Amino acid sequence: MKALGVAVALALMAGAAQAEETLALYNWGDYINPEILTKFTAETGIKVTLDTYSSNEEMLAKIQAGATGYDIVFPSVHMNDIMLKLGLLEKTDINLSPDFKNIDPANLRSKEDPTSSYCLPYAWGTVGVFYNEKITGPLTSWADFFAVPEKTGGKITLLDDMREVLAIGLIANGKSVNSADPADIKLATDYILAHKASVSAFSYDSMAMMTSGDIAAAHFFVGGNVFFIQMPEIKYMIPSEGATMYQENICVLASAPDKENAKKFMEFYLRPEIAALNVAQQYNGTANVQARELIPAEIKNNPNITVGPETLTRLHIFEDIGAALKLYDRAWNTIRTAQ
Amino acid sequence: MALLEIRKARREFVTPEGGRFAALDGIDLDIGAHEFVTLLGPSGCGKTTLLRSISGFETLDGGAILLDGADLSTLPPFRRPVNTVFQSYALFSHMSVARNVGYALEVRGEDRASRERAVAEALEKVGLTGMGTRKPSQLSGGQRQRVALARAIIGKPRLLLLDEPLSALDRNLRQQMQIELKTLQNTLGIAFIFVTHDQEEALTMSDRIVVMRAGLIEQIGTPRQIYRHPKNRFVAEFIGETNLFALTIDRIESGQALARTVEGLELLLPAGTAKAGDKAVAVLRPADFTLADQGIAATVTKAVYLGADLHLFVQPAVGGPEIRVTARDSALAPKEGTKVHLAYDPAASHVLEAA
Amino acid sequence: MAIRRQTLVLATLLTPVTLFLGVFFLLPLLIIALFSFLTPGLYGGVEWAFYHWNYGRIFGWADDIIEVYEPIYLQILARSLGFAALTVLLCLLLCYPVAFWVSRLPNRWRMLFLFLITLPFFSSLIVRLYAWLLILKPSGILNTVLIGVGAISEPLEILYTPAAVVLGMVYVMVPFMFLPLYSAVDNLDRALIEASMDLGATRLQTFLKVVLPQTLPGILGGAVIVFIPSVGNFIVPDVLGGAKGLMIGNLVEQQFLSARNWPFGSALSMIVMAVVLAVLLGSTAAAKRKGGQNA
Numbered sequence: 001m002k003a004l005g006v007a008v009a010l011a012l013m014a015g016a017a018q019a020e021e022t023l024a025l026y027n028w029g030d031y032i033n034p035e036i037l038t039k040f041t042a043e044t045g046i047k048v049t050l051d052t053y054s055s056n057e058e059m060l061a062k063i064q065a066g067a068t069g070y071d072i073v074f075p076s077v078h079m080n081d082i083m084l085k086l087g088l089l090e091k092t093d094i095n096l097s098p099d100f101k102n103i104d105p106a107n108l109r110s111k112e113d114p115t116s117s118y119c120l121p122y123a124w125g126t127v128g129v130f131y132n133e134k135i136t137g138p139l140t141s142w143a144d145f146f147a148v149p150e151k152t153g154g155k156i157t158l159l160d161d162m163r164e165v166l167a168i169g170l171i172a173n174g175k176s177v178n179s180a181d182p183a184d185i186k187l188a189t190d191y192i193l194a195h196k197a198s199v200s201a202f203s204y205d206s207m208a209m210m211t212s213g214d215i216a217a218a219h220f221f222v223g224g225n226v227f228f229i230q231m232p233e234i235k236y237m238i239p240s241e242g243a244t245m246y247q248e249n250i251c252v253l254a255s256a257p258d259k260e261n262a263k264k265f266m267e268f269y270l271r272p273e274i275a276a277l278n279v280a281q282q283y284n285g286t287a288n289v290q291a292r293e294l295i296p297a298e299i300k301n302n303p304n305i306t307v308g309p310e311t312l313t314r315l316h317i318f319e320d321i322g323a324a325l326k327l328y329d330r331a332w333n334t335i336r337t338a339q
Numbered sequence: 340m341a342l343l344e345i346r347k348a349r350r351e352f353v354t355p356e357g358g359r360f361a362a363l364d365g366i367d368l369d370i371g372a373h374e375f376v377t378l379l380g381p382s383g384c385g386k387t388t389l390l391r392s393i394s395g396f397e398t399l400d401g402g403a404i405l406l407d408g409a410d411l412s413t414l415p416p417f418r419r420p421v422n423t424v425f426q427s428y429a430l431f432s433h434m435s436v437a438r439n440v441g442y443a444l445e446v447r448g449e450d451r452a453s454r455e456r457a458v459a460e461a462l463e464k465v466g467l468t469g470m471g472t473r474k475p476s477q478l479s480g481g482q483r484q485r486v487a488l489a490r491a492i493i494g495k496p497r498l499l500l501l502d503e504p505l506s507a508l509d510r511n512l513r514q515q516m517q518i519e520l521k522t523l524q525n526t527l528g529i530a531f532i533f534v535t536h537d538q539e540e541a542l543t544m545s546d547r548i549v550v551m552r553a554g555l556i557e558q559i560g561t562p563r564q565i566y567r568h569p570k571n572r573f574v575a576e577f578i579g580e581t582n583l584f585a586l587t588i589d590r591i592e593s594g595q596a597l598a599r600t601v602e603g604l605e606l607l608l609p610a611g612t613a614k615a616g617d618k619a620v621a622v623l624r625p626a627d628f629t630l631a632d633q634g635i636a637a638t639v640t641k642a643v644y645l646g647a648d649l650h651l652f653v654q655p656a657v658g659g660p661e662i663r664v665t666a667r668d669s670a671l672a673p674k675e676g677t678k679v680h681l682a683y684d685p686a687a688s689h690v691l692e693a694a
Numbered sequence: 695m696a697i698r699r700q701t702l703v704l705a706t707l708l709t710p711v712t713l714f715l716g717v718f719f720l721l722p723l724l725i726i727a728l729f730s731f732l733t734p735g736l737y738g739g740v741e742w743a744f745y746h747w748n749y750g751r752i753f754g755w756a757d758d759i760i761e762v763y764e765p766i767y768l769q770i771l772a773r774s775l776g777f778a779a780l781t782v783l784l785c786l787l788l789c790y791p792v793a794f795w796v797s798r799l800p801n802r803w804r805m806l807f808l809f810l811i812t813l814p815f816f817s818s819l820i821v822r823l824y825a826w827l828l829i830l831k832p833s834g835i836l837n838t839v840l841i842g843v844g845a846i847s848e849p850l851e852i853l854y855t856p857a858a859v860v861l862g863m864v865y866v867m868v869p870f871m872f873l874p875l876y877s878a879v880d881n882l883d884r885a886l887i888e889a890s891m892d893l894g895a896t897r898l899q900t901f902l903k904v905v906l907p908q909t910l911p912g913i914l915g916g917a918v919i920v921f922i923p924s925v926g927n928f929i930v931p932d933v934l935g936g937a938k939g940l941m942i943g944n945l946v947e948q949q950f951l952s953a954r955n956w957p958f959g960s961a962l963s964m965i966v967m968a969v970v971l972a973v974l975l976g977s978t979a980a981a982k983r984k985g986g987q988n989a
Contacts, residue, residue, distance in 0.1 A: 057738070058951045064739050082737050155832075160937045162952050201854040201936025205827065214831045214853075322736055329953035330764065336940040337766055396888055416891040429889035433907045446895040446903070494894060 021046040023261040026062075026070040028248070029054055031123075033281035040268050046261050054204075055161075063088055063253065071256035072265060074248045077109045078320040080119050083251065084112040085320075090252040092263055094120045099270035107287035109247055109317060120266050121287035123278065124247035126307060126315060127164060128238045130210055130224055131217035141240040142172055145217055149198040154216020157209070160202040162332040163318055164219070164244060165192060171242040177316040180324030189331040193338055202336070210234060221246070225305055226283045229298075236304035238311050245315040247287075341369035342407065342530050343393070343498060349401035350388055362388040364554035365402070370498075370532065375524050377533045377541040380551035381577070386534045389551075390500050393532065394423050406497065422491040423500040426507075428483050430475040436462075436486050437471030443494035461489040464523065481512045488520075492527060499524075501533045505540060517543045538578045542566060550574050566624075570692050575622045582625065582662050588617045595685055602659035604635065607685040620691045623683060625650070625665040630673065631682035637662065639677045644668065653679065723967075730960035738954035748961035767945070771965065774942040777856075778924035781863040782917045785871035788864065789916070793872060793879040808876070811869050823862060823933040830858055830934070854936030862930040867923070871916040878912020914977045922970050942966055 021044070025032070029052040037048045051070070053059040056079040063073070064086075075083055083089050094100060095116040107121040108114060131139045135154040139145055148154050158165050167177040169188025179185065206218035207227045211234075218224075228234035250269060252262040268274055272290035279286050279295045283305055286292060292300070299305050307315075321328075350363040362385045370376050378386035391397040393404055395416035404411045411419055422443070431439050438445070441458040449457075462468055465485035475483055484504060491499055501520075505513045521544045524531045535541055541548045542562040550557045550565060550573075558570045569575035572583060584606060586598035596610040598619060608621050636656040643650040649672050651664040664681065666672060673679050733745040747761035756763040796807050814822060829835045832849035840846045852858050886908060890900040906913075928943030937944070942962065949959030 055951055057954055060954070061738055061950055061956075064737075086737055157936070160932065162948075196938075199938070201938060203932075203936055205824075205933070209831060212831065212833050214833050325953060326955070329948070329955065330762065332948070332952075333764075333766055333770075333940060333945065336938065336944070337770060394888075394892055396892075416888070417894050417896055421892075423889070423892045425885050425889055427883070427885050429883065429885035431886060431889075431904055431908075442890070442895070442903075443893040446890075446893065446899045490889075490893065 021258070021261060023048045023072070023258055023265055024070045025050045025072050025074075025265075026059060027052055027072075027074045031074065031248075031282070033278045035281070036269070036274055036277055039274070039277075040265060043268070044261075044264060046258075046264065048265075063255075068255050069257060070253055071258050071262040073251050073253060074122055075119075075251060076318065077247050077249060078318045080110050080249045080251060081112045081320045084110070084118060088254055089118050090254045090256060090259060090262075091118055092120075092252050092259075092266060093117055094263070094266050094270075097267050097270060099267065102270060102272055102275075102288045102290045104287050104289050107247065110249065111319065119249035119251040120269065122248045122250045122269070123282060123284050123286060124245060125222040125284035126238055126311075127159070127219070127221055127244045127246060128236055129217055129243075130207075130220050130228070130234055130236050132210065132213065132215075132233055133235050134233045135213075135216040139217065139235075139237060139239075142168060143241075145219075145239065146195040146198050148217050149200075152216060155200040155214065156198060156217045156219075157201045157203050157206040157215055158199055158219045160204055162328055165202065165335065166328055166331055167244045167316065167318075168192065168219070171239075171244075171316065177244055178319045178321050180321055180327070182327055185327045185331050189334060192335050196335065196338055221284075222305055223283050225302070226281075238307065238314060240314070242314040242316060245317050247317065342372040342374075343368075343370040343532075344405040344408075345369070345389070345393075345402070346405070347402035348389065348392060348399050348404065350385075350392060350397055351400050361554045363392065363399070363402075366554075366556060368549060368556065368559070370530055372497075372530055373528055375521065375531045375533065375544055375546045377535060377545040377548045378551060379535060379538060379541040379548050379577075380557075381536060383553075384551040385554040386536075386551050387502060390423075390502055390532060390534050393419075393498070394421055394500055395419050420496055421498045421500060422494055422496040423502060424487050424491045424504045426503045428475075428487040428504075430483055430486055430490075432475055434475075435471060436467070436473050436475065436478070439475065439486055440471070440489045440493055442490060447494070457493055458489075461493045464492070464526070465489045466519075480508055481516070484508065484516065488523070492523075496529065498530045498532065499527075501531060503535055504533075505535075506537070513540070514543075520544060542578070550577060568689055569622060572620060572691060575691065580625050580663055582623045582628075584621045584623070586619050586621055588613050588615050588619060590615050600657075600659050602655070603657045604655050604659055606688070608688050608690055609686065611690060613690070622689045622691060623662075623687065625663040627687040628662065628664040628681045628683050630664075630666055631680050634680040634682035635662075637679055637681055639673045639675055639679060642673065642675055653681065726960045726963055729957050730964045732957050734955045734957045736954075738956060740956055745957060748957045751958065752961065752965065767962065770940050770945055771942050771969070773939070774925050775969065777859065777863065777941065778921050780860055781867055781924045782871075782920045784860065784864045785867050785920050786875075786913065786917065788868060789872045789875050790879075790913075793876040796876060797880040797882075811872055814866075814869060819866065819929060820933070822866075823930060826858075826862055826865065826934060827853065830861075853934065854938065856935065856939060859931050859935040859939065862934040863924055863927060866927070866930060867920040870919045870923075874915035874919065875909070875912045878909040878915075882908050911981055914981050918974060918977050921973060925966060925970060 023046050025048060027050060037050065040046065041048055053062070056076050059073055059075065060079060060083065063070070100116070103116070103121060107124065108116050110116070110119065113119060129139060129145050131145070131148070132154070135152055136148050139148070145156060148156050158168070166185065166188050169191035170177050170179055170184060172191050173184070173187045175184040175187065200215065206215055206220055207224045209215040210218055211227055211231065222236065225236055250266055252259055256262055270288070272288055272294055275286045275288035275291035276294035279291065279299060283299060285306070345366055345368040348363045348366040349361065351359050351361050354360050366389060378389060380386050388397055392399055395411070395414060399412065406420065431442070437458050440461050441454045444454045444457055458471060459468070462471060465488050467482060467485050467489065470478070470482065475486065478486065487504070505516055508516060517540060520531070533544065545562055547559060548562055548565045549559050552573055558565060558574045560568070565574065566578055569578060575581045575583060584600055584604070586600055586606060589597045589599050591610050591614065594610050596608045596613050598606050598608055598621065606621060608619070613619060637653045638656070639651050640654050640661060641652040647668060649666045649668045651666055651673065652661045653664050654661050662681065729740055730748055731744055731746065732740040733743045735741050747756050750756040751761045751763055752767045754763045796804055799807065830853040832851070832853070837849040840850065852861070882905065886904050887900055890904045891897070895903060926943040926946070928941055928947050931937065931939060931941045931944060946959050946962050946966070949955045949962065
């Protein structure tokens with residue numbers, strides 16, 4: 001039944017491909033500058049479709065469940081590794097492309113594919129704290145952040161994300177954000193539980209509430225800066241104890257119907273002006289060294305967005321933790337259920 | 340003192356166009372403790388509004404309704420010692436027949452044993468003994484009617500209101516129920532107010548008939564009075580088939596008046612107080628005429644066979660409207676086109692008080 | 695011969711429906727049932743080996759080595775059932791009088807009202823919930839108005855509380871309660887109410903003995919239609935509750951979309967289904983008992 005469905009889908013895709021060159025992207029919501037897609041289509045004549053997901057696991061579950069028709073996905077580095085282990089990705093030899101020299105070697109973070117013969121670094125950024133300085137005064141640490149409600153009456157929110165939230169607890173206890181030790185995770189859980197009463201919500205909707213002044217401080221991605229260009233009182237900081245960073249890579253699926261077009265897109269994205277175009281709209285970091293020179297000054301010179309080497313030492317990136325994920329899941333259930 | 344006194348009852352409704360319309364336009368009516376009174380009239384005449392004013396589902400805009408001399412107007416429906424048999428029966432479909440019948444006692448808080456006794460008794464009165472465990476949906480139309488009746492009388496009301504309860508039954512059952520209702524009313528010894536638009540039902544059961552039109556009472560009387568001596572053209576035409584003759588009195592002679600239609604048809608009437616030259620409208624029922632050797636010369640235009648009787652439409656030779664005549668059917672009965680003569684007893688004719 | 699022909703026609707007519715239900719309803723259900731007894735794959739999916747600890751984790755026979763029993767799951771289920779029951783109750787209390795009021799409106803206004811109550815179906819649930827976010831937040835419309843008229847001096851803390859979750863659930867579910875209820879109320883023969891009062895029943899007695907039993911099918915229908923999706927709803931607790939009180943729907947979603955534990959998510963789904971089915975059968979039995987009197 002399923003095999004038949006796949007066969008039919010493939011036949012249809014093949015038919016469509018003959019008539020018109022296509023490329024199907026499956027990306028996080030609002031995670032690519034639409035102008036890039038327009039430019040790509042204008043230059044190559046390849047029609048691009050875009051579907052979105054809201055977590056690595058959602059994307060993985062769909063691909064594992066047999067979703068076909070997608071060419072390119074944008075997993076975080078640890079998910080890139082998982083997908084490689086599961087044989088879901090296609091080798092592209094993108095590292096042999098002439099423009100690959102533009103890529104900062106520091107951004108080749110995959111443990112399974114250290115030379116980038118499969119995936120191409122897409123974008124990276126930090127996960128820190130936004131705060132409304134008028135309400136909270138200056139904040140520099142997680143301790144400051146969690147003290148906001150008691151000190152100022154302002155509200156704070158954390159991301160509705162299992163690993164991001166537990167990472168705060170691990171960092172605060174000086175543990176690795178990838179720890180598989182139940183004792184570490186217990187410490188992290190207790191840390192978050194101790195502060196749960198101060199947290200108004202676990203939410204991805206905090207940026208609009210920051211703008212309206214309903215939330216005083218929020219745990220969020222660096223890209224949130226895009227909302228506060230006109231609001232200098234909203235600051236972004238990387239807590240002194242440390243924080244997480246993320247990086248997504250562009251990967252081609254083993255099941256991709258249009259692998260050649262996918263490679264064309266990767267090469268297109270290797271161009272400095274294209275990578276810079278994405279930064280200009282996304283307010284995050286790029287792995288393209290040449291592109292870093294081309295991004296708008298207000299982003300380039302914003303210490304909130306473009307972090308210095310000192311800050312980089314305080315940033316931790318998620319890795320695949322295998323079966324230990326279950327420990328995090330149980331800790332997360334405990335945190336969300338506690339009254 | 341009458342059981343029920345209705346005094347200058349007024350009830351107005353607002354029409355969809357925003358106008359006002361008096362469903363009851365000043366009704367005065369007394370009803371005796373053991374009377375069977377029928378409110379008769381075409382739809383919209385106010386008869387149902389009057390009934391609902393007595394049961395308490397309509398509030399009067401003016402006037403009063405008194406039961407045993409006490410004003411009912413402040414009492415909600417559930418405090419009035421009056422019960423109703425509804426046109427649709429309004430049986431509670433989620434309850435058994437017995438619970439339906441015993442409902443009035445149940446809400447009054449009577450104990451189970453006395454309720455069961457009373458229910459059995461009421462069911463027996465309406466001929467439904469042993470049907471208590473059924474659901475209303477398992478009964479025929481006639482049986483449902485009887486359940487509604489039993490339910491309404493179990494609380495021993497002073498007055499039973501019946502809102503066209505027989506209209507959904509077929510003709511045979513209706514005639515049977517008419518007799519049973521009259522018998523039941525005698526047995527119970529309470530007053531019945533029966534609303535109908537069917538004149539035959541009214542004539543069969545009533546002690547008195549109240550003919551209503553447009554919120555007003557046209558005539559109150561026994562069935563015979565209403566039938567034989569209608570006060571006006573509306574009552575005459577509403578009750579049974581009628582021949583109406585518009586006449587001018589020609590002369591008075593030995594207690595009888597000789598009158599003439601415009602076309603020249605001559606009729607003899609009881610003189611009463613009429614004088615020569617007066618205008619009058621006379622009523623003669625189809626059965627008042629007989630076919631004879633002499634009398635009004637006429638031609639049969641249509642003969643309708645009705646079993647024992649024959650209904651004839653007869654055109655007088657002098658012209659004017661056709662006369663309706665009921666004749667016994669026989670081998671000699673006239674056919675269409677037959678020339679006949681019509682005779683009648685002048686004493687049977689009736690002159691309307693108002694045209 | 696005629697009977698066989700009829701059977702054939704009937705079979706032909708029913709085949710598409712049977713196939714449709716079989717493929718799109720029964721098959722997924724069977725897959726979930728099967729998955730709930732399989733071993734979770736390290737990176738999602740399943741391994742084809744029997745594994746009863748998905749249920750053991752929930753009901754208490756886990757070995758504490760491979761899987762750990764935690765009463766938290768049944769607590770979350772109980773909490774979700776409680777919220778769903780509260781939603782049903784509030785929807786019912788809200789809709790019942792309104793249904794009577796609407797059924798007495800002139801035809802034109804009634805049609806308008808019924809159109810208005812179905813209006814939310816024309817826009818996405820997420821969009822409507824975000825609208826509530828804008829209403830309930832401290833600087834939102836509700837607080838602005840209440841402070842403006844001087845009813846309160848400090849903004850009400852509704853957003854991200856259980857009250858906001860209940861409010862949101864009731865808002866989402868009200869149309870589902872209203873429509874069957876309205877249908878039952880509208881079909882109620884007004885003569886029955888008059889008959890009851892005519893026979894001496896007070897308004898309260900009439901309500902309890904006649905109106906309530908007569909509209910019970912609508913009440914039960916509405917309750918079931920509201921209860922089932924309420925148990926599994928996870929969007930309202932996330933958006934309006936700030937994701938602080940975990941519901942069974944969140945838990946299932948999380949197993950598939952972040953914990954990568956499909957079998958455990960399937961086992962939780964099976965339990966939710968079993969509970970919902972029990973509620974459904976219970977209310978059908980209740981309806982049949984009452985309906986027996988109705989028949």
